[in-house]
Amino acid sequence: MLNGEMKLARPLRWGMVGGGQTSQVGYKHRIGALRDNGAFELVCGAFDVDAERCTEFGTRIGVQAERCYGDFHRMLAEEAKRPDGVEVVSVATPNFTHYEITKACLEAGLHVICEKPLFFTVAECEEIEQLAASKNLIVGVTYGYSGHQMLMQMKAMIEQGKIGDVRMVDLQYTHGFNAADGDHLSEAQAWRVNPKTSGSTFVLGDLATHTFYMAHRILPNLHIEKLMCDRQSLVPAHAPLEDNAHVLFHYNNGAVGRLWTSSVDAGNMDAQRIRIVGSKASLQWSAAYPDDLHYQVQGEPNQHLHRGMPYLDEQALEYERMGALHTEGLGDSWANVYLSIALAIDAANRGAKDELEAVQYPDVKAGKEGVRWLENCVRSSESGSAWVAYQ
Ligand code: NAD
Structure with missing residues (x-):
């Protein structure tokens, strides 16, 4: 603590x-x-x-x-x-x-x-x-x-075999703040949709690199072997960069994954969600309710684990500050x-x-892997959203 x-x-x-x-x-x-x-x-x-x-x-x-x-x-x-x-x-x-x-x-x-x-x-x-x-x-x-304690709890529970073999990884980072963008973009928005200032992606880099890394922190032994990416600019002012993308991927252990990222998901305020599905049970965490972790064992009532409680793993308690009942959140994770x-x-x-x-x-390796993920997504989408071997 x-x-x-x-x-x-x-x-x-x-x-x-x-x-x-x-x-x-x-x-x-x-x-x-x-x-x-x-x-x-x-x-x-x-x-x-x-x-x-x-x-x-x-x-x-x-x-x-x-x-x-x-x-x-x-x-x-x-x-x-x-x-x-x-x-x-x-x-x-x-x-x-x-x-x-x-x-x-x-x-x-x-x-x-x-x-x-x-x-x-x-x-x-x-x-x-x-x-x-x-x-x-x-x-x-x-x-x-990525510094949030409940992600470390997910990692520990998966290492301890609490969900069985990992089969599916379901990731989402979407919001709707750009759903109504017209032709006039704010300064911060304008550089994000210009390839010269943003790079080859908008939401894949702006949002999904976070979730991609967080999944890696939870599942450090899983590596993507191939992926396919379908991306589009649903608001014309964001073209040529995507404001919405779906990515499917296969991991080295046979597990499969999907990620949806968007800045035109109108009305959504539950932006970031990570669900790991195993052969016995699933774990689910959402950035909107970061102190809560849902542990769902097939055939049993759902369990709701709370941040700061002594039943959590040492990895989750190491960076605890406030103690249970007293909410923490994004600022503490940044700390x-x-x-x-x-x-x-x-x-x-x-x-x-x-x-x-x-x-x-x-x-720096985590930063590099985020950029590698973007390069592979772009390569797939530029090949007609074909499956590509991860390079
Ligand atoms: P922004 O456009 O809102 O602000 C950019 C800031 O940088 C401004 O203060 C601007 O004056 C300053 N600036 C620009 N060029 C500069 C230069 N050459 N020297 C000194 N100052 C300069 O952008 P933002 O939303 O704050 O994003 C900045 C970076 O942070 C981006 O890379 C973005 O992807 C990232 N970001 C990360 C998170 C996160 O959660 N980690 C959240 C938002 C943005």
């Missing part, structure tokens, strides 16, 4: 690129990083494309004006001159900038925590993976809900992701290899 005790000898000096006043995701990063006493300390930022807005906003969230920078190149150059310069940088900017900013930070000797989808291509991910390894630096990826990345950075800095290997966090 976590109770605010310091896990690191001192906080990591942390900066942000992006995540400014108008950003959708910036506050989630700060909630995650600053939740646990002494893991991170926000010292600088190039928070915005607009330099004036960067300083105005940065100072209002407590950063010294001289450490609010008009662009990330200047931030890296100026911080390198300081004895108390930044050590780790989060990248919370539109997708097309992730690779350039991450590479520049690593070259400056800084750890990186980057948004998803990590980059545009697997080749870029491999290059960054090698660069980070050569400099003993960590690259984490903010799959925000778990950030804390695990801080522990990985600390272990890497101390050269503690065994400790580093023991930390479970979304790393």
Whole structure:
């Protein structure tokens, strides 16, 4: 259980690129990083494309004006001159900038925590993976809900044989916020549907990379062998990128899966759902009710497991904060992701290899696998939604 005790000898000096006043995701990063006493300390930022807005906003969230920078190149150059310069940088900017900013930070000797989808291509991910390894630096990826304790409970129960052999994986990440989009798109929406700024996908990268990684955290031994992807732009203003997609896939153990992702699922507020069906029982979790896990044994009454209860597995209780009855949610899950990345950075800095290997966090490989998933989905959809061997 976590109770605010310091896990690191001192906080990591942390900066942000992006995540400014108008950003959708910036506050989630700060909630995650600053939740646990002494893991991170926000010292600088190039928070915005607009330099004036960067300083105005940065100072209002407590950063010294001289450490609010008009662009990330200047931030890296100026911080390198300081004895108390930044050590780790989060990248919370539109997708097309992730690779350039991450590479520049690593070259400056800084750890990186980057948004998803990590980059545009697997080749870029491999290059960054090698660069980070050569400099003993960590690259984490903010799959925000992947730190939720009830996902760890699902993993533990499956490992313990509680559902039998895994047969089906049913994933969903859909919402309806773009169902009514006309031709006029907001700034954040416009870059998401432009291949130059979003990459080769919209909702597959924007939403489904989260659920894909969460399923992998629960089922680390299952690997996709082939898939087929059917995707379309149901709102013309989103073309050429998809606002809706269905993906079918086969795993190496004979299990089959399906994933539906959409931003035009009008009215749906139960966005993310994970159901794992085994030969004896099923487990089901939903992001809308994250503290609850449904365990359904064939022929028996359903069981409803609650977050924070002592009957849960150690893996689920390790990152508990509030205790049962007191709801947690997305902010706490982000804090778990950030804390695990801080522990990985600390272990890497101390050269503690065994400790580093023991930390479970979304790393550069997880980012790369997300991009690989996108490349395979695109290859299938561009071949008339044919089944393709997973590469
Ligand atoms: P947004 O358009 O709402 O905000 C982007 C922010 O980055 C703005 O503050 C903008 O001024 C700033 N910015 C843009 N280019 C910059 C640059 N070169 N230097 C400094 N600042 C710059 O976008 P968003 O919705 O916040 O998404 C940002 C990233 O986060 C995307 O990659 C997106 O996929 C991801 N995202 C992740 C989650 C999650 O749950 N992990 C949620 C939302 C978005």
